[in-house]
Amino acid sequence: MAILYNDRLTERDRIHVDIEDRAYQFGDGIYEVIRVYEGRPFCLSEHIQRFERSAEEIRLQLPYGRKRLEGFLQELIAKNRLKDGTVYLQASRGAAPRSHPFPDGARPVIIAYTQEAPRPLQFLEQGIQATLTKDIRWLRCDIKTLNLLGAVLAKQYAVERGCQEAILHRDGRVTEGSATNVFLVKDGILYTHPANHLILHGITRAVTIEAAKEEGIPCREEAFTTDSLFRADELFVTGTTTEISPVISIDGRKVNKGTPGPITRKLQQAFEKRI
Template identity: 55%
Template sequence: MGYSLLNDRIVTDEEVVIHKEDRGYQFGDGIYEVIKVYNGQLFTAQEHIDRFYVSAEEIRLTIPYTKHKLHQLLHELVEANEINNGHIYFQITRGASARNHIFPSADVVPVLTGTAVETSRPFTNLENGVKATFVEDIRWLRCDIKSLNLLGAVLAKQEAFEKGCYEAILHRAETVTEGSSTNVFGVKDGVLHTHPANNFILKGITRHVVLQCAQEIGLPVQEQAMTKQQLLAMDEVFIASTTSEVTPVIDIDGQQINGGQVGAWTRKLQAQFETKIPAPVSI
């Protein structure tokens, strides 16, 4: 039996029922987060929760629980499902009311749901690297908000899948923004390059960890937008996210990066990232 989060309770999966007029279902009117679980422990949970509240504020949605309470509920969700290595997905919508583009009245209560699943780490991708493809970025202009409106990302990811690629690298005109579900990085002449954290990308939590790792291993960082051609000319390219960790990109639309081999700086960043992962708790 699996367990889910429903508002402020941990319930069985069968007890989760969403109203047909929930605004998340009808409008994508809500936000979400994904937190990685390593060795039964939530990784960078506070950072994810903080961003969850920032996203809520940006769409004028009031979360009816404190950060401390939400953190407690997510921990209970992991324990209830006995997750060792996996992730939590949780979201909140503006609630259920008669369909109307205008916000519902104040008595409509937001709906919080969450699930926790056991998943393996992507060791094959981390070791061998992946292929990617360029896809036009057709998403809205507030990509910094982690909203439920993901159709642009879904279409891009599907196009990548149909081309036999792991990720779609999005671009507006010639400017690379991010992946469909990742942040994009390149290394050139011993400098790490990535798009600045503005409204065109999500300010990824793993992105922040990568930038910390770069500082710790002496890799300078330049947060500046790159063109497609500049990305293709990088010595190394990798993507990063909660579930992808630090994944090397060895091919973009048939053009090999670093001769199709994982680069030295990427390996160093992977190793430094590994030091951040919580160790198993001794009993």
């Protein structure tokens, strides 16, 4: 399998990660996951734009610009003959003797690889089960950094309870999922947490909001409570790999009738058209 290493495509077994790479020792880096459908990356420009924003927020100077990076990723997809799957893209601040401050002279390292991954058709059709847990992550969730331990622990919490996702909250206010954005439907109105520092500004989230507007579904970007989840008419999560997945239960309690609702279905159809 070919991978992108800085500015060249090479085989995976021909590169190594330095033991003092700051991604490895500090989580000092950023990443993106890009969905590929029928050999074409979905919302590639939007993902790269967010990648650049994350780099700016942590003051990491990328070694080359957007167009060149997009070209490398397109080449990588073609080289690996990827039809349906994902591209993982990462940039670290580079390798340097271990010390907390930004190192002088360190050169950023970019790595990207592809992975085959089928669409989650079962979850899209039947829905997923979720659990509630506290949001213990840091306060800059809008930056897509490598610091994912909080999300890892939340996802494991869900898995151990037989669930596919953990819905996070701060002081009773729902933020997002461990790896998704959360949407609630009540009385025909769509609600989701505002795109501030407490959530990741999801690409699929943005596509969903745009689709809702086109379909005439009112959408309000405002926080809602955990209690609201159990009074919702519909609930779903969005993400690059989860697309628009209905949530049919939380901690064993059904959301409404425990089946995907009509607005969720309508948005899924709109998303399918974009694919």
